[in-house]
Amino acid sequence: MRRLVPLIASLTLLAPSCPRDYGPSNYDSDATGSFAPSPNADDLVYVSGGSAKGDSDFVVAMPPGEILIRIDGPDRRGWVFASPTLAYYPMFRASANPSITIHRIDLRTGSRARIITDDRPGLPLLDEAGRFDTGDPGSTALALTADKAGLFVARLLSAGPRVWIGRYDALSGKLQAERSWPITATAAAANARLGVGRDRLVVVTSARTDAGSVVQEMRFLDASLAEVAALDTSDLPADERCSAALQALDGMRWATVCGQPEGRHASFLIFDGAYRIASRIPVKLEVRERVIAWTAQGGAVAMLTDRARYVRVVGEADPTSTWLAEPDGRTAVRVAREIAPGIFVAELVTNSAAGSGGETAVLELATGRVLARAAGPAIALDFAGAGDRLYALLPGAEGLGPRLQRFDRESLAPVGGAAALPQRDDVIVGGLIAVIPAR
Secondary structure, eight states: OOOOOOOOTTBBBOOSSSOSSOTTTTTTTTTTOOOOOOOOOOOEEEEEEEETTTTEEEEEEEEEEEEEEEEBOOTTTTTEEETTTTEEEEEEESSOOOOOEEEEEEEOOOEEEEEEEEOOOOOOEEEESSOTTSSSOOEEEEEEOOSEEEEEEEEEETTTEEEEEEETTTTOOEEEEEEEOOOOEEEEEEEEEEEETTTEEEEEEEEEETTEEEEEEEEEEOTTTOEEEHHHEETOTTTOOOOSSOOOEETEEEEEEEEEEEEEEEEEEEEOTOOOOOOOOEEEEEETTTTEEEEEEEEEEEEEETTSSSEETTTOOOOOESSSSSSTOEEEEEEEEETTEEEEEEEEESSSSOOOOEEEEEEEEEEEEEEEEEEEESSOOEEEEEEEEEEEEEESSTSSSOOOEETTTTOOEEEEEEEEEOOOOOOEEEEEEEEEEEE
């Protein structure tokens, strides 16, 4: 599933300016400068933000919460990580001749380089809720080969329209292989998602037709982009968006999860070794209840919804459903983030309208085991973790910007004090991207 990043419209980053300038005056998506954190910094926390001039990310040294550099322009659809210190991200370059570019960044120094440029126009983006934006540059999805030496790029192009997949050398950006195919329907908007399971690339496309319906396809490609198997709309659950993530279940079987954007239904899909659907296990949900996390491990597949429902299936048995909090579904999961394989940290809010008094839980999702649980005075807005590091983005006091707080991953006890991020009225905080140990 697409990673959940909260929209925090009430929070701002970087002292109010007067007059309001609607964005950093020196916004530069081509900047390649680096930074050198002080010897006192333990960790580097990447925080996403945005302004009227475009998206920006900020590197914060913890402690003491010093902003080291601003990275302008990363596309909101996210980053892929080749190692704990190396990542790639797409960027839309708005100009008279707009283009999509792919950048590589050294997460320890902030040094970055543009390695790929593609100026072909894309289809408007069909988002996860089924809406589309005619002003959006389209969908650009990234994935890395299993050995991290190759970079897969998926684009949905307006010329055709067609799905285009390219494999590039991750170091040089040289195109090594490409493949394209038509979209089944005449699309008004579309989206592409990529996942890698062992040596297979999974490509899931969703397209909204002129008539308003959504068609979905799933293809399995090998490392050279040759097609191994394909599923069309009639094979997949109707009205459900399927994750491109493919996880080994047991032996030669694989699993993924599909869900309706507006809730009501979800499905566990089990594939055999030839990537055919061996079984589909439907799950009935409440209206507007959405799947926000899932995993497969030890022969079990499990999912978590945004109403704190935990659903698990083992083998061919019927799914079991339990609650992480009140059994009436009144608890909301504000955010859930995977911090280690199969380990998720979630923020539970019983009275979401109150805006305070959240409870944080660390879950082993495949078994449903709660590894740690602790109440806090503030509702965490996002999390990011690496190894034993766990950081939360917390709201600030009235009129102040958000705060970064480190927690002990085992006990969820705060480690040190929270660092207040400097505030500015023209930059909106989006969430946390990554935590990089500085030493």
